[in-house]
Amino acid sequence: MRIFDPHIHMTSRTTDDYQAMYDAGVRAVTEPAFWLGQPRTSVGSFRDYFDGLVGWERFRAAQFGITHHCTVALNPKEANDPRLAGVLDLLPRYLAKDGVVAVGETGFDAMTEAEETVFVRHLGLAAEHGLPVLVHTPHRDKVEGTRRSLELVAGSGLPPGMVLIDHLNEVTVGQVAEAGCWMGFSIYPDTKMDEHRMVKVLSEYGLDRMIVNSAADWGRSDPLKTLKTGRAMLDAGFGEDDVDRVLWRNPVEFYAQSGRLLLDDAQAADPTATWEGNSVLRGQRPV
Amino acid sequence: MTTPAAAARLAELVTRVTEHPNQLPTLFPAVARLVGRGPTDPADRDGLLTLRVEDDARVTLLAAAAGSGRLDTNQLAALLTELYEEGDGDERRAVLRALDRLDAVDPRVGRRLVEDALRSNDPRLIAAAMGRFAARHLGADAWRHGVLKCLFVGVPLAAVTDWADRVDSELVRMTADFTAEREAAGRTVPEDARRILAAPRPDPGPEPSEDPEHPQAREGER
Numbered sequence: 001m002r003i004f005d006p007h008i009h010m011t012s013r014t015t016d017d018y019q020a021m022y023d024a025g026v027r028a029v030t031e032p033a034f035w036l037g038q039p040r041t042s043v044g045s046f047r048d049y050f051d052g053l054v055g056w057e058r059f060r061a062a063q064f065g066i067t068h069h070c071t072v073a074l075n076p077k078e079a080n081d082p083r084l085a086g087v088l089d090l091l092p093r094y095l096a097k098d099g100v101v102a103v104g105e106t107g108f109d110a111m112t113e114a115e116e117t118v119f120v121r122h123l124g125l126a127a128e129h130g131l132p133v134l135v136h137t138p139h140r141d142k143v144e145g146t147r148r149s150l151e152l153v154a155g156s157g158l159p160p161g162m163v164l165i166d167h168l169n170e171v172t173v174g175q176v177a178e179a180g181c182w183m184g185f186s187i188y189p190d191t192k193m194d195e196h197r198m199v200k201v202l203s204e205y206g207l208d209r210m211i212v213n214s215a216a217d218w219g220r221s222d223p224l225k226t227l228k229t230g231r232a233m234l235d236a237g238f239g240e241d242d243v244d245r246v247l248w249r250n251p252v253e254f255y256a257q258s259g260r261l262l263l264d265d266a267q268a269a270d271p272t273a274t275w276e277g278n279s280v281l282r283g284q285r286p287v
Numbered sequence: 288m289t290t291p292a293a294a295a296r297l298a299e300l301v302t303r304v305t306e307h308p309n310q311l312p313t314l315f316p317a318v319a320r321l322v323g324r325g326p327t328d329p330a331d332r333d334g335l336l337t338l339r340v341e342d343d344a345r346v347t348l349l350a351a352a353a354g355s356g357r358l359d360t361n362q363l364a365a366l367l368t369e370l371y372e373e374g375d376g377d378e379r380r381a382v383l384r385a386l387d388r389l390d391a392v393d394p395r396v397g398r399r400l401v402e403d404a405l406r407s408n409d410p411r412l413i414a415a416a417m418g419r420f421a422a423r424h425l426g427a428d429a430w431r432h433g434v435l436k437c438l439f440v441g442v443p444l445a446a447v448t449d450w451a452d453r454v455d456s457e458l459v460r461m462t463a464d465f466t467a468e469r470e471a472a473g474r475t476v477p478e479d480a481r482r483i484l485a486a487p488r489p490d491p492g493p494e495p496s497e498d499p500e501h502p503q504a505r506e507g508e509r
């Protein structure tokens with residue numbers, strides 16, 4: 001099983017996690033810029049964080065044979081802090097970089113006006129830079145937050161295929177499927193969404209535009225939830241090619257729209273290149 | 288690998304940068320996408336000893352900007368600093384490599400960038416920082432610590448330009464201490480450390496505490 005975890009906060013994880021992920025078949029990740037649990041108080045903190053995402057973290061992942069990408073944005077929680085408005089001015093130079101494969105995470109946390117203003121700015125930046133957008137949906141008031149997010153996406157003029165709406169569940173997936181955006185599911189070790197419910201969603205909605213991630217961070221989370229979802233799919237009768245589609249080809253297709261993926265040609269183009277025994281990538285770094 | 292189309296795109300970029308060196312910060316991050324990416328020597332995938340395709344292209348562009356006649360020394364220094372400080376790992380590596388090729392760089396500015404890179408833990412940056420510029424302009428303390436850092440993180444000594452010319456008894460002492468520490472821990476000592484210990488030096492000074500020809504601790508190549 002080859003796995004692209006399209007949403008995982010590796011900055012918060014240990015090298016043991018990187019090793020376990022590699023052993024589980026993870027060969028590429030995308031780390032969305034988000035908050036750190038402890039609110040930041042200055043623009044400089046973001047600059048250092050973004051530099052870490054395109055510098056040190058990419059190197060750390062490469063040591064374990066994992067290609068690291070990231071997305072950058074002013075996250076919804078901290079969009080509410082006026083001291084951090086200057087972060088928006090930092091974004092363009094990161095959005096020009098290789099390996100920065102989308103604008104995100106953006107979207108709503110508490111559905112405030114400030115969040116909406118920043119969200120709309122992000123959608124504009126994505127259009128300007130030809131990048132996809134990763135949209136975080138709120139954990140509270142999720143249905144309404146998802147509805148308003150889709151409304152803003154529609155109003156932005158971005159093609160729905162350039163937008164991934166994340167952290168969905170049984171209740172919110174329908175409206176996103178209808179809107180034509182990509183559907184992201186974060187599989188947690190708690191009640192928010194688990195791998196067995198995920199398999200039911202896949203059975204009901206099919207595999208088109210379906211994305212599964214672990215969203216692992218500094219909280220209770222599990223960086224191997226992608227693998228566990230793949231196994232649950234096999235147990236439920238899905239084939240290996242179906243698993244490869246959801247866990248590799250779909251996220252590659254979504255983020256490849258950026259033109260900024262760092263996968264080598266074999267990884268990116270040939271769906272079977274690493275299928276048999278993962279020999280292509282063992283011990284190598286992507287070029 | 289570079290294709291004729293990629294070479295043509297690089298030539299186009301060189302023309303642009305020669306006419307408008309101030310456009311380089313916008314173009315710099317996009318270079319690998321336009322010109323290509325990957326090792327020039329398959330045995331040196333990380334570009335510790337050789338310039339990767341994207342490094343070479345970025346260095347070429349920096350040389351074009353420096354040679355354009357449109358930047359004075361201060362402007363060139365400001366450009367290098369901006370590209371380094373705002374760069375990701377790849378872009379920073381290219382700026383460090385370019386220092387080796389540009390003679391017009393104010394050594395104080397170059398030193399600041401090299402010393403920053405030597406504080407990192409990324410072998411690709413450290414290798415790029417220990418090139419010709421460092422050999423010529425880095426102070427003795429910083430240069431010795433740079434060499435020691437190479438031993439620590441596994442950057443081959445061959446990446447350190449003219450290292451044999453700058454070996455002195457202080458570096459030999461530091462290397463001997465490093466070797467003793469490794470041996471005390473039962474770990475293998477890199478061959479490069481032994482090369483330093485065995486190198487002739489202008490200021491022989493006191494003999495190192497460890498015999499460079501010591502036959503033990505060769506059980507495994509790193």
Ligand SMILES: [Zn+2]
Nearest residue numbers: 032034105215
């Ligand atoms: Zn997240």
